[in-house]
Amino acid sequence: MRLLVTGGAGFIGSSFARLALGAGHAVTVLDALTYCGNLANLDAARDHAGYRFVKGDIGDKALWPALLSDAALGAPFEALVNFAAESHVDRSILDATPFVLTNVAGTQVILDAVRAYGERNAGRAPRFLQVSTDEVYGSADDGKPFTESTPLKPNSPYAASKAGADMLVAAYHHTFGLDTVITRCSNNYGPHQFPEKLIPLFTTNLFEGKLVPVYGDGKQVRDWIHCDDHSRGVLAALERGASGAVYNLGGSNPAENLAITKLLLKLTGRDESFIAHVKDRPGHDRKYLIDHGKATRELGWSPRVKFEDGLAETVRWYREHEGWWRAIKSGEYLKYYERQYGDRGGSGT
Numbered sequence: 001m002r003l004l005v006t007g008g009a010g011f012i013g014s015s016f017a018r019l020a021l022g023a024g025h026a027v028t029v030l031d032a033l034t035y036c037g038n039l040a041n042l043d044a045a046r047d048h049a050g051y052r053f054v055k056g057d058i059g060d061k062a063l064w065p066a067l068l069s070d071a072a073l074g075a076p077f078e079a080l081v082n083f084a085a086e087s088h089v090d091r092s093i094l095d096a097t098p099f100v101l102t103n104v105a106g107t108q109v110i111l112d113a114v115r116a117y118g119e120r121n122a123g124r125a126p127r128f129l130q131v132s133t134d135e136v137y138g139s140a141d142d143g144k145p146f147t148e149s150t151p152l153k154p155n156s157p158y159a160a161s162k163a164g165a166d167m168l169v170a171a172y173h174h175t176f177g178l179d180t181v182i183t184r185c186s187n188n189y190g191p192h193q194f195p196e197k198l199i200p201l202f203t204t205n206l207f208e209g210k211l212v213p214v215y216g217d218g219k220q221v222r223d224w225i226h227c228d229d230h231s232r233g234v235l236a237a238l239e240r241g242a243s244g245a246v247y248n249l250g251g252s253n254p255a256e257n258l259a260i261t262k263l264l265l266k267l268t269g270r271d272e273s274f275i276a277h278v279k280d281r282p283g284h285d286r287k288y289l290i291d292h293g294k295a296t297r298e299l300g301w302s303p304r305v306k307f308e309d310g311l312a313e314t315v316r317w318y319r320e321h322e323g324w325w326r327a328i329k330s331g332e333y334l335k336y337y338e339r340q341y342g343d344r345g346g347s348g349t
């Protein structure tokens with residue numbers, strides 16, 4: 001397939017681009033290179049003949065007509081996979097504006113561009129896959145895993161913006177007949193994850209000899225999945241998913257944040273004196289549990305990476321790529337860190 005991958009310079013988008021190129025697909029990445037977009041994440045893609053990078057914002061209406069009919073491609077895109085997003089819950093609590101602009105309005109701009117392309121080309125529009133999240137379901141406080149029919153009940157501005165995008169995707173499928181698929185995955189970990197998220201933040205803080213800021217009692221539960229397993233699920237949904245369908249993807253590996261923290265202490269050779277319990281995240285979802293049975297049954301997908309192996313390999317990657325994260329943990333990042341953790345009742349530094 002000829003694929004257009006938006007947000008492909010981020011953590012999971014770059015994993016997907018590598019996977020798709022390795023599987024013989026041609027991949028054009030469109031990315032605005034925001035604070036978390038990083039061309040170094042695509043180093044391994046650069047040598048593939050089918051790889052191309054275009055810098056641009058998904059919300060820029062003007063770029064779409066030319067991009068979708070790009071003569072340089074020789075043939076049109078068969079599918080568009082949208083990873084582009086503002087992705088960090090804490091940042092959405094500090095300022096929701098970029099979340100609404102990129103995650104909601106940006107998705108709508110792509111949907112309109114795909115629709116217009118289909119109208120100009122006798123209905124031959126690319127398939128559109130929206131990469132969504134389990135956070136749209138809210139918190140699984142009753143202990144029941146989310147299924148695709150669990151009602152949407154997003155709690156953070158980030159989750160609300162992703163739910164808004166999902167609703168638009170469903171509406172464009174229903175109203176205009178666009179060929180769409182939505183995937184909703186649980187918490188990812190792996191190489192190239194921006195060190196604002198739990199696992200890379202704690203790993204790199206521990207390397208630096210800094211404390212790790214655990215929110216509240218640390219008993220919140222997340223279901224961890226390796227980013228390459230997520231990417232394989234997205235590719236399976238793209239290749240075999242039913243039009244208009246939603247597929248949950250998850251790692252079948254729920255764990256409390258404190259348990260993850262203790263594993264990271266062990267892997268980095270630190271002790272529990274490095275834990276700082278800090279003020280909780282406002283509106284913090286207590287528990288995410290996801291049922292990915294539909295993806296297993298209909299797509300033949302299930303996660304492959306054993307968590308203990310994947311986590312150890314991830315910590316090793318951060319140890320061996322100090323230049324990658326040290327370049328990020330400077331400048332603007334330090335201002336964010338101070339704003340996020342400075343007044344939380346624990347230094348985290």
Ligand code: NAD
Binds near residue numbers: 035131185189194
């Ligand atoms: P990320 O923050 O690492 O990467 C996002 C990428 O999108 C970056 O390269 C950034 O430059 C790009 N981007 C942002 N705004 C853009 C815009 N307006 N136009 C073009 N590019 C833009 O995010 P991630 O963790 O890789 O997440 C990717 C997607 O997967 C997101 O849609 C996210 O909601 C979803 N998701 C993430 C997780 C997770 O655990 N990280 C789990 C489930 C779903």
Ligand code: DAU
Binds near residue numbers: 088222
């Ligand atoms: O569930 C999927 C979602 O997972 C994705 O849609 C999001 O893009 C992704 O960021 C992630 O959201 P979370 O909020 O669950 O991830 P984060 O790594 O920020 O936090 C994981 C848990 O760790 C959460 O309960 C909050 C807690 N935490 C996080 C940070 C950054 C801490 O205790 N301390 C911290 O400093």
